[in-house]
Amino acid sequence: MLNKTGVPTLEDIQTVSPSEERLKKGPVAIIECFQEIPCNPCTEACKQGAIRPMEDINNLPKLDLDKCNGCGVCLSRCPGLAIFIVDASYSDTEAIVRIPYEYYPVPQVGEKVVGLNRAGDELGTFEVSKVQSGGQKNKTYTIWLIVPQSLAMEVRGLRLRSTEIQPKETIVCRCEDITLGEIQALIKEGYSTIDEIKRAARAGMGPCQGRTCRMLIAQELAKFYSIPVGEVLMPTFRPTVKPVKLGTYAGGE
Amino acid sequence: MKEIEILVIGGGPAGLSAATAAANLGASVLVLERDGKPGGQLVKQTHKFFGSKKQYAGDRGYQIGNLLIDECEKNPKVEVWTDSTALGIYEDGVVTAEGQGKHLKIKPKKIIVATGASEKMIAFPNNDLPGIYGAGAVQTLMNVYGIVPGKRVLMIGAGNIGLIVSYQLMQAGVEIAGIIEASPTIGGYLVHASKIRRAGVPILTSHTIIEAYGQESVEGAKICQLDAQWQPIPGSEQDLNVDVICLAVGLSPLTELCFQADCQMKYVPELSGHVPIRNESLETTRPGLYVAGDVSGVEEASSAMVEGRLAGICAAYSLGYGTDEAPKLQREALAELSELRAGPAGQKTVKGIMKLMDKGGAAC
Amino acid sequence: MQKSANVVIIGGGITGCAVAYEMAVRGVKDIVVIEKQYLSSGATGRCGAGVRQQWGTETNAILARDSVKRFEGMNEELEYDRDIEFKQGGYLMVSYTEKEWDQYKKNVAVQHNLGIPTKMITPLEAQAIVPHLNLNGLIGATFCQSDGHANPFHVVDAYYKAARRLGVKFETYTSVTGITLEKGKVTAVQTSKGDIATSTVINACGYAAGTICKMVGFELPLYPQRHQALVTEPVEPCQGPMVISLHHRLYCQQTPHGSFIMGVGDPNEPKDFNINSSWEFLEDVSRQATTVLPLLKNLRVVRQWSGLYDMSPDANPILDEVPGAQGMWVAAGFSGHGFMVGPQTAVLLTQKILGQQCFMPIERFGLARFLGGELDLESAVV
Amino acid sequence: MRITEHPILEFQRGEEVTFFFEGQELKGFEGETIAAALHAAGIKVLGHSPNMHRPRGLFCAIGNCSSCLMVVNGEPNIRICVEKLKPGMRVETQQGKGCLK
Known part of the structure; x- marks a missing residue:
């Protein structure tokens, strides 16, 4: 019961679900608005004439599935965040679900986030393919999620993976205070071996000579290039194994 | 010469x-x-x-x-x-x-x-806080100099070193909040593991550390469970009140x-x-x-x-x-x-x- | 990799990267830089990082003087997102023998003629600049405040990024296996990743320049010589200038990061490609450094390495077209100071190749000087 | 904290000596490392990193890493995890990268 749980029922959803055929055709709005309240911004937002003007402002919105091109303007205007865009034509196996988002931080393109259903249950981890800003005034972001076809009519929310490592506070090279974030940024920039990263950032050039950070950097490179750690080129190892005073060398034996 | x-x-x-x-x-x-x-x-x-x-x-x-x-x-x-x-x-x-x-x-x-x-190192937020030690350092402090590193320890790694050092810490009177291990199984000898379990210490396999926290030294750690693909399972986070994190990650x-x-x-x-x-x-x-x-x-x-x-x-x-x-x-x-x-x-x-x-x- | 290019530059050190930038900024399109390992992995990345104008020959002094100006504005000119770490703490060249002092006087005369503001100073004045300098036996010193040093990795990185923005392509981990000549003209460069057709090749690969010249049958008067260096742990700033004592064969500087970089030249070093480190060097350089700068005795060495100087007979660069290989230019023979003259060497060579007015006569760096007559030998090499 | 009783080990400690940490008088035993003596006195923060000023403590205890560099008797960059305690030692946290004196 929607009014008891806040979660629309299967029957509710069926009233607004387009046919398989329509879904396959391309992006389309899914207006999950099931209660008659005085509200009509969606009708004003639709430039395609797909959401028909209401006779009574309390009417539920009516969508002309043939006219709707899934532009998404209504999504960002709906005060109830009740409109989603589903594009089942994305690929044979995957669909795009566009979801309104008003939390902070905003997910980044390429980030993996946890997809949630209408009840907030987790459905898996999905990649963000696009993030649209709602602009200065509107502020509602639209997050594009790549989900399996079978979940196109299920995924309706998302949560950031709070368990993701925060590269900023994570120290890779203790001697020079170099963080995981800096190492990742350098790798992204194109520095492709440990030696190159050493020279760009001094990681591994401190008094410990890379003993703590060398393999951490190797792991990051391996991850980025999708190669086994063993294939990451090791840096040149040079004497000496530990720091020794100039005075000691000067003294001879 | x-x-x-x-x-x-x-x-x-x-x-x-x-x-x-x-x-x-x-x-x-x-x-x-x-x-x-x-x-x-x-x-x-x-x-x-x-x-x-x-x-x-x-x-x-x-x-x-x-x-x-x-x-x-x-x-x-x-x-x-x-x-x-x-x-x-x-x-x-x-x-x-x-x-x-x-x-x-x-x-x-x-x-x-x-x-x-x-000893190997792993990357996690605040991994450089005082109170985080390599397992070897804890052994040196404890068994060579007779000094304990703190009161309550999170051990990371359930290989032989993680298990043995946990046991040694208990022998020195230190509490172990838990041993976590990213792999789905315990890597060390199981007799070591059983010895620790029957002393009441949890060994959590498929668990990893999310972050350490504390102002000037360790005040606690957040851990979570990993799924079969070694990905963190949202909602499985736990907060542990510890003053020592010991790394025995190989x-x-x-x-x-x-x-x-x-x-x-x-x-x-x-x-x-x-x-x-x-x-x-x-x-x-x-x-x-x-x-x-x-x-x-x-x-x-x-x-x-x-x-x-x-x-x-x-x-x-x-x-x-x-x-x-x-x-x-x-x-x-x-x-x-x-x-x-x-x-x-x-x-x-x-x-x-x-x-x-x-x-x-x-x-x- | 691309099949053809207007210009192929061999060598991703300071010279190669700077030439790539200078050409691109003058509108040359379709330039490729070939580097055997990664950028600055050769002599540039192994050098002592000093930038000085206190030279004994006019040629070196002009190149260095004008390069200093470039280093001063390099972050801005190349719109670099990091910092080339150019520190103008000066060069203090100390003298402990009369003969050396006489040579210094001559060198300073050359420098003054070129407007380089080197000062001849007394031991006490030298001590005021470097308080931990050993005055025992010190006769005098020369000091030029605008000398200094820069981070070679970052300088190369800055040129690389600027050149890349202008469309230059860089092929790292690629080696040159041959040069194709047709009727005495260069037509292609053969590499481990395929051939690139081109009519212009710039051979800027330091000590390996001789090997590349041999590919077209030319014997470059160049020999490799190992020079070793070390770096210490960082400490708070305590030494402003680079200190050079030719008598002790020593150079020693503190980088802005705090670590000291130093090296000694070994007069008995054989002419070969050996690039291993030796333990004798550690003892030698430590004795010299703690003699000249006793404070450093408690400073710890963290790493030693070595690199190869590309020595020319007069320790002056060779910038010329290779005889018998039209379109192939060589920029080598820098004899241990290619880094500090790199910016202007690149300009000079670029001007010559593009047929523009050269800012100084490039003929003075020509191969013809080795054919006879007296060489103007550079005395101030460590 | 020092272990007083241990089921397996007996600790042979050297002479008790006095040393100074940031001017404060502390006790330790000859033959143990400075790091051990500081730990026994409950001192875990040995300094702050030069660039990001993050607190640093003992990490490897065998001279491998650079986590425990301190100024001892005026000399910077001493790895106190391997440097043995001596009577009257002055141990101080290092400001920045340490000064050569």
């Missing part, structure tokens, strides 16, 4: 065994030990060792260490330089070291590198000297990292340079001792010592190694060594 027949770098179980074995055949040996006392990691081990009688099974690690030191010290052919760290192996065959504020130069005929391993062979000496190296995950390619006599691709113990692939102290003995015998034999008995001793040592590695626990090492011998063309 100190001239010597065999130089052993590292006075741990492998190095001491190598020195004694080589000296017993008649070679003169010098052992370089960076610490004030030889024995390596054995001096920190308070538990009884596994293995067979030949590897002193049933004795505690530090007792075995003392035995090995005694054997070395009573052998007139062995000289041990403590507080002396090897610095480099140069192309002219000279090995340099620092000891007592002096630059020492040694010209050996053969070198046995037995430098052991160093060891890497300490191979800097081998790299420097231009030994051909290979990355073998089963041996825990980059190791020098070597033949059955433990000689690397740099002629006259042998390896033994963790530096040639991380294993247990028992096999390190046998490898040390084997390297010592082979190095001495190559100098013309023990023409009669060396081949037999060599065979015995090899048989002991096979025996130690024959069980399921040794399969990883066997696989690793096969990978290592496979490519690289080192002659056996």
Whole structure:
């Protein structure tokens, strides 16, 4: 019961679900608005004439599935965040679900986030393919999620993976205070071996000579290039194994 | 310039065994030990060792260490330089070291590198906070100096080191909040694990640390569960109130000297990292340079001792010592190694060594 | 990799990267830089990082003087997102023998003629600049405040990024295996990743320049010589200038990061490609450094390395077209100071190749000087 | 905190000596490392990193890393995890990268 749980029922959803055929055709709005309240911004937002003007402002919105091109303007205007865009034509196996988002931080393109259903249950981890800003005034972001076809009519929310490592506070090279974030940024920039990263950032050039950070950097490179750690080129190892005073060398034996 | 027949770098179980074995055949040996006392990691081990009688099974690690030191010290052919760290192996065959504020130069005929391993590090937020230690550091503090690192510990890693150090911490009166392990199974010997479980300490497999927190030192840690793809499971986070986080996430062979000496190296995950390619006599691709113990692939102290003995015998034999008995001793040592590695626990090492011998063309 | 290019530059050190930038910024399209390993992995990344104008020959002094101006504005000119770490703490060249002092006087005269503001100073004045300098036996010193040092990795990185923005392509981990000549003209460069057709090749690969020249049958008068260096742990700033003592064969500087970089020249170093480190060097340089700068005795060495100087007979650069290989230019023979003259060497060579007015006569760096007559030998090499 | 009773080990400690941490008088035992003595006194923060000023403590305890560099008797960059305690030692946290004196 929607009014008891806040979660629309299967029957509710069926009233607004387009046919398989329509879904396959391309992006389309899914207006999950099931209660008659005085509200009509969606009708004003639709430039395609797909959401028909209401006779009574309390009417539920009516969508002309043939006219709707899934532009998404209504999504960002709906005060109830009740409109989603589903594009089942994305690929044979995957669909795009566009979801309104008003939390902070905003997910980044390429980030993996946890997809949630209408009840907030987790459905898996999905990649963000696009993030649209709602602009200065509107502020509602639209997050594009790549989900399996079978979940196109299920995924309706998302949560950031709070368990993701925060590269900023994570120290890779203790001697020079170099963080995981800096190492990742350098790798992204194109520095492709440990030696190159050493020279760009001094990681591994401190008094410990890379003993703590060398393999951490190797792991990051391996991850980025999708190669086994063993294939990451090791840096040149040079004497000496530990720091020794100039005075000691000067003294001879 | 100190001239010597065999130089052993590292006075741990492998190095001491190598020195004694080589000296017993008649070679003169010098052992370089960076610490004030030889024995390596054995001096920190308070538990009884596994293995067979030949590897002193049933004795505690530090007792075995003392035995090995005694054997070395009573052998007139062995000289041990403590507080002396090897610095480099140069192309002219000279090995340099620092000891007592002096630059020492040694010209050996053969070198046995037995430098052991160093602890691995993992990346997580605030991994540099005071109160986060390598497991070896905790052992040193506790078992060498008799000082505990804190009140309540999160142990990361359920391999043998993680399990043993947790047990040692409990023996020193420190509470263990839990042992977490990213893999789905416990890596160490299960008798160690059971010993800890029945003391009431949870071992959480498929768990990882999300972050450490605290102002100036550790005040707590957030951990979470991992799914089958090693991805964090949202909602599984737990907050642990601890003042110590101990990292026992594995060891890497300490191979800097081998790299420097231009030994051909290979990355073998089963041996825990980059190791020098070597033949059955433990000689690397740099002629006259042998390896033994963790530096040639991380294993247990028992096999390190046998490898040390084997390297010592082979190095001495190559100098013309023990023409009669060396081949037999060599065979015995090899048989002991096979025996130690024959069980399921040794399969990883066997696989690793096969990978290592496979490519690289080192002659056996 | 692309099949053809207007210009192929061999060598991703300071010279190669700077030439790539200078050409691109003058509108040359379709330039490729070939580097055997990674950028600055050769002599540039192994050098002592000094930038000085106190030279004995006019040629070196002009290149260095004008390069200093470039280093001063390099972050801005190349719109670099990091910092080339150019520190103008000066060069203090100390003299402990009369003969050396006489040579210094001559050198300073050359420098003054070119407007380089080197000062001749007394031991006490030198001590005021470097308080921990050993005055024992010190006769005098020369000091030029605008000398200094920069981070070679970042300088190369800055040129690389600027050149890349202008469309230059860089092929790292690629080696040159041959040069194709047709009727005495260069037509292609053969590499480990395939051939690139081109009519212009710039051979800027330091000590390996001789090897590349041999590919077209020319024997470059160049020999490699190992020079070793070390770096210490960082400490708070305590030494402003680079200190050079030719008598002690020593140079020693503190980088902005705090670590000291130093080296000594070894007069007995053989002419070969050996690039291994030696323990004798550690003792030699430590003795010299703690003699000249006793304070450093408690400073710890963290790493030693070596690199190869590409020595020319007069320790002056060779910038010329290779005889018998039209379209192939060589920029080598920098004799240990290619880094500090890199910016202007690149300009000079670019101007010559593009047929523009050269800012100084490039003929003075020509191969013809080795054919006879007296060479103007550079005396101030460590 | 020092272990007083241990089921397996007995600790042979050297002579008790006095040393100074940031001017404060502390006790330790000869033969142990400076790091051990500071730990026994409950001092875990040994300094702050030069660039990001993050607190740093003992990490490897065998001279491998650079986490425990301190100024001892005026000399900077001493790895106190391997430097042995001596009577009257002055141990101080290092400001920045340490000054050569």
